[in-house]
Every structure is written in C-alpha cells, then in structure tokens.
Amino acid sequence: MTIREACMQASSFLRAAGVEDDASSAEWLLEHVLGCTRSELFMRWGEPFPGELRDRWRAMLERRAAGEPVQYITGEQPFYGLTFRVTPDVLIPRPETELLVERIVELGSKRWPGGSPLVADIGCGSGAISVALAAACSSWNITATDISRDALDVARENAVRNGVGERLKLFHGDLLEVYVRERMPIDILVSNPPYIETGDIPGLQPEVRLHEPVLALDGGPDGLRFYRRIVEQVDLLPAPPALVGFEVGQGQADFVAELIRAAGHWDEIGIVPDLAGIARHVIGLRKN
Template structure:
C-alpha cells in the first residue's frame, strides 16, 4: 500500500471513533510522526510504498487514537506558548486557555506592577526572608532591581514555569507538584529547554515544601473539575488524563479552599496570586479570596468570554 492509501484507510478508521471531525487531521499527524517528515514531503511522496515495521507501528497508533487516547499522549508531545513539551498520561495536556494565565503573570511581573523595594525585609515585613539574602553573589552590581520570586503550585508538565522562565529570565522560579512522576516530566522539559538550572522543582502537597518562604507571585492551575461532572467529560479527558490533576471534590473547589489562604501567608506584602478557574466558579473564588483578606480581586475571560483567570493581591501591610 502507498502512503496515500494508508492515509485513506486510517481516516476511515478514525471516522468511526469519538472524533470524526478530526479524522483526516489526526491520520495525517500520526503518519508524519511515524515517518519523521513534514507535510510538504508527504505530498511529494504520497505514492511511495509504505510497509514493514513503520506501517505496523502506524496502524497501532491509529487504533489508540480510535479508542479516544489524546493524540498528544500518542506522539508524546504538546505545543504550549510556542514551545514543545513532552507529555505522558502522568501530566495534564497543557491547554491554550492556560496561556492566559502565563500572560497575566508576565503582566504582574512587569516593572511597576509590583513595588519590589517594598517587598524587601523592613518595617512593613519584619522577619520575612529578604530578596538579597537569596541572590547569587554579584547580582546587585549588575541587577539593581531584585528578581521576582515566582512559585508555580501543581506544575504538572512544567509548562507554566518553563514559559515564565523564558519570558522572565531574571525571575527566581520554584515549581511544586504532589506527583513524583509529573515532576520527572517537568524536569525533563526544563532540561529540554535549557532551563534545568533556572527552576527549582520540589515534591509535596501544595505549599508544604516551601513552608516559611515568601514569594512575590504565586501561580497555579489546580484541579477544579467537580466529581459529578466526570461522566460529562470527553473520553480523552475522562479515561486518559490523570484524575489527580483534574478532580477536586463535589464542587471542584477543594484545592482552592486550601491553596488561597496558604498563598496569602506565603506571599510577600504587595505580592499577587493568579489562578486558573473553572466554568461558573467566579463567585466562589471571589468569596474565598475575600475571606483570605486578598484585595483587588479581578477576573480575566478566555476567548469564549468565560472567566478563566483570577488575580488578587496581598496588601502591603
């Protein structure tokens, strides 16, 4: 059989699966993945014979996709914020809407958005860890403005932390996850992007690994899907993505109840928290921030107009 014939056969098989509208695209994507070529090469060699181990492998990948496995897990890669990440079923697949969260952090970290000098140890923040105590030797001579300390809680594949490390090269980044398997993926992605030395990866539940430390920005895309919604999810999500990173109790707010007050304590005065939230959760998230004494609570919608990112600030008191 030729490459063209294999493509047609694969498309027909995928048309009987859960994503009929993506059958042609997925058949082509998986073929290009197997042969290691681009679309232009495929168009020029569509009549070439395709057989042997590569054809057998392709047939196996098509069957996995027909059963609903995410194509990102099949290829082992996912695009996020212009970068390529390795992903497995140990981590959530980074979503395009999470890029809004990255953009918000970059905005918060822009000079002027945070008064860095007021976050240093002083009368308003007695006893807090100072920026300058944790700076590399010689930093102040070349960087008069202290770096911003950013904490990524529940880092998963490391996509958020790595995107921020690239966009904010002077930031000091820490990434935490409760899953050792996820941390292994995140560390690998940091190495892949030459950032292994720029991000501190820690294992533990929420902020436990950084007890006693303070940060200027805390960011998280935590589990927020209500358990009762499990059956309404697509087969890709429900049957293949890690439940630990998806579900958060009856109302999807379980993690926020713990994370938001803990973040207030871990933020330096004037620091900010930025969270991705689920559909319909805006009122509850607003209340949780208010109860934790956060101020300036704002919500940013995604491209569908759904409030997707919640940002709040700890006042400088």
C-alpha cells in the same frame, strides 16, 4: 499507497471508530510518524508511504481509535511556543492556560521591572506554566511543586528539553507545604489546580476520563477544594504573594474571585476570559 492516501484512509478509519477530530488526528499522527512538520507533510503528499513505518502507523491509529489522546500517543504537546513531553502521569497542557502565562508575564514584568521575583507554580504537572515562565522571564526565580513524583519527573524533563533545567527548582509536596515549612517568601503564586467536581468525572469525555490522571482532575464535591486550601495556606507564609493567578473551571470564576477578595491580601481582583469568552482565570494584585 501514497502519504495522502494513507492520511485519507486513516481519517476514515478513525471516523468510523467515532473519533470526532478524525482528520486532524490523522494528520498529527502522520507528522509524528514521518518526523515532519505540517507544511512538509503536504509537500510529501504524493510520495509513497514508507513500508518500514506501516506497523508503527497502524498501532498508533488503533490507539487513537480506542480513545487515547493524540498527545499521549506522540508523547508531545506544544505550549507557549515550546514543546512539552506529556505522559499519562500529567494533564495535557491546554491552549487557554497560555493566556494565564501571558497575564502573569505582563503583570509581573510591570511590578518587578528587571527584578527577580520568586514564582511558585502550585500543582505544576508537566511544568507547562513554570517552564514557560522561566523561558519568558530569564531573571525570575522559578519554583514549582506537585504531590506526584511522576509528574515532577515529567516537569524536570520538560525544563531540560526547553533549556531552563538549571533555573527551575522542583519540590515534592502538597500545595504550599514546602514554602510554609521553609519560610520561603513567594512574590508570584500561579496555579492550575484540579477543579472538576467529583460527581462530574464519570461524565467527562472518554479521552479525559479514561486517560488523564484523576489526581489532577478531581477538585472535590464542588470543584473548589484546592482554591480554598491554597488561599488558607497563604496565611501561613512569611508574607502573602503580591501577585496570584488561578485557572478555574467554567462557572467558578466569581467564587474564586470572592475567595481571594475575602482573604484581604490583594487590592485588585480581575477575571480573564479565554478565547471562547469563558471566564477562565482569576488574578489578584497587591499595589504596594
């Protein structure tokens, strides 16, 4: 059996199991098991599939056929040009969150040119946002919090593997509580909090509902619990952050924008669409 034939058979097997992205899943898993890139995979298309890898390959395909996300099977997910380790303790970083990182880098660099603003990534999960910001902005002071110690372990590993382990400070705690307790002045607050309505969780895709952590998904009865709590806690800080950025669920942007507008700390409120045109991020900026 050639590598090409193994890929075709795998795609057919996954399709028969009801996996919608059967072809891409087969290719991604094949790249991982062979330890090669996509272009290298095609160059090796006609080679025999290594016999010593067949059991491992079969086990990975069975996990995908059962609905487990590819990222948890391989343990990796690319994000913002970096590679992140992911486990069932953290959400899988999504491409749309890269747009939030881009906007924070853009606005923060203009507001603090050559400066060292203190950044707080609230509910950091895998550390995708905070690690990406640390990699992109070497002079910034990056911190992050999560209520899950297991998630913080993953974030710490990702900081080290992406070369920013000594620059990312991680805190265990609920939202802003550590910053409030320690009277830490935050310049930039960024968060991709849980925003799925509790009643919608049973209807999520099995890949999400059965494998990603509910703690990182459940945003309360209307999905907006954590936005309210974060904005409330901002009033307990020494001063409100000059820049805030939130990722939101579909249909939530207007409410979150009004929430931070009503707080009265930010002069400019903007909504950023994702590549599908969905209002995905809400940004608040104080001019002075």
